[in-house]
Amino acid sequence: MIVIFSSQHEQHAPEYEFFRGERVPCFESPSRAVFVAKELTARGHSIHAPVADSRTILSQVHTQRYLDFLESSWSRWLAVDPANASTQPFPSVWPVRSLRSDIEPDNFIAQLGLYSMDNGSPMVAGTWVAAKAGADAAVSAAELLGGGEQAVFCATRPPGHHAGADFMGGYCFLNNAAVAAQALRHNGCDRVAILDVDYHHGNGTQSIFYDRSDVLFVSIHGDPRTEYPFYLGYADEQGEAEGEGFNLNIPMHAGTSSERWFDALEMACSRISQYRADALVVSLGLDTFEGDPISKFALRSDDFIKLGARLKRLGLPTLLILEGGYATATLGVNAANVVDAFDQT
Numbered sequence: 001m002i003v004i005f006s007s008q009h010e011q012h013a014p015e016y017e018f019f020r021g022e023r024v025p026c027f028e029s030p031s032r033a034v035f036v037a038k039e040l041t042a043r044g045h046s047i048h049a050p051v052a053d054s055r056t057i058l059s060q061v062h063t064q065r066y067l068d069f070l071e072s073s074w075s076r077w078l079a080v081d082p083a084n085a086s087t088q089p090f091p092s093v094w095p096v097r098s099l100r101s102d103i104e105p106d107n108f109i110a111q112l113g114l115y116s117m118d119n120g121s122p123m124v125a126g127t128w129v130a131a132k133a134g135a136d137a138a139v140s141a142a143e144l145l146g147g148g149e150q151a152v153f154c155a156t157r158p159p160g161h162h163a164g165a166d167f168m169g170g171y172c173f174l175n176n177a178a179v180a181a182q183a184l185r186h187n188g189c190d191r192v193a194i195l196d197v198d199y200h201h202g203n204g205t206q207s208i209f210y211d212r213s214d215v216l217f218v219s220i221h222g223d224p225r226t227e228y229p230f231y232l233g234y235a236d237e238q239g240e241a242e243g244e245g246f247n248l249n250i251p252m253h254a255g256t257s258s259e260r261w262f263d264a265l266e267m268a269c270s271r272i273s274q275y276r277a278d279a280l281v282v283s284l285g286l287d288t289f290e291g292d293p294i295s296k297f298a299l300r301s302d303d304f305i306k307l308g309a310r311l312k313r314l315g316l317p318t319l320l321i322l323e324g325g326y327a328t329a330t331l332g333v334n335a336a337n338v339v340d341a342f343d344q345t
């Protein structure tokens with residue numbers, strides 16, 4: 001399988017995030033992509049840099065205001081105080097319910113709150129370049145599928161599925177899976193299915209396509225009653241307007257066994273088969289792994305072989321996009337298990 005990987009991901013290397021009020025090293029680190037690229041190379045896959053420019057597709061998935069904000073964020077942060085070069089910006093105020101979210105205050109930190117769902121998405125000078133390279137990878141992969149390739153894997157970071165049309169969150173800035181689906185639509189697919197198997201609900205992806213029937217969103221994830229992102233991902237969210245019936249959430253309680261998880265995967269696959277998609281995008285989070293430090297499902301490395309084989313059986317041109325997964329040293333093996341099983345089944 002062709003693998004798309006940009007070394008620009010290294011530009012996004014924040015030093016810390018917050019956990020229970022303390023600064024802790026970032027779970028979402030550059031070494032994640034290094035392990036993945038290394039294992040895929042060792043197993044003989046050829047690695048290509050992205051060639052496409054995602055700018056046009058990005059503006060169909062995200063608002064232009066948000067894109068402009070993200071691209072200019074670091075210089076805006078330095079404009080607040082040049083000494084900010086050695087720290088990371090975090091939001092400290094958010095426009096909840098009775099506050100106005102239809103105006104954009106001039107204050108940079110206020111804008112950061114407007115464009116963030118949490119304080120869990122640390123930015124640095126190279127964040128835009130790294131995130132943009134991920135979106136470029138997604139569009140490049142979609143073009144390869146359009147050219148007849150059966151499957152492509154994007155070894156991208158930072159991840160994307162929590163990022164909505166106009167907000168960042170959960171380590172995500174640009175929604176790579178949404179960009180891939182939109183690019184596939186642009187390249188002639190009438191119906192695109194997105195299957196999100198990350199431990200966390202892909203709230204950003206769901207919200208981007210919630211009122212559309214041309215992109216089906218199906219997700220298996222930790223029950224939002226106890227798991228991030230808490231405020232979306234419930235089973236009663238089925239889509240709205242044109243999109244009614246084209247959103248399927250399968251929340252599973254924290255601690256779900258691998259056997260029950262594969263039962264959920266069957267339900268997800270049967271909805272996708274019934275949809276008669278022209279192409280499949282998989283938000284491939286690997287934080288369902290038993291050794292993941294921040295998640296509570298129990299898939300073993302061999303289960304990712306089973307996952308790859310099941311995805312292959314859907315029989316669709318498939319674009320796999322890396323999302324979460326923080327058992328860093330095993331991430332490469334787990335990703336390559338999915339990729340190889342898909343290739344060899």
Ligand code: OKS
Pocket residue numbers: 017018019119120162170171198199200228285287294323324325
């Ligand atoms: C707390 C961290 C919240 C978890 C973020 C989840 C990231 C992820 N600040 N999403 O798929 O893996």
Ligand code: ZN
Pocket residue numbers: 198199200285287323324325
């Ligand atoms: Zn996740």
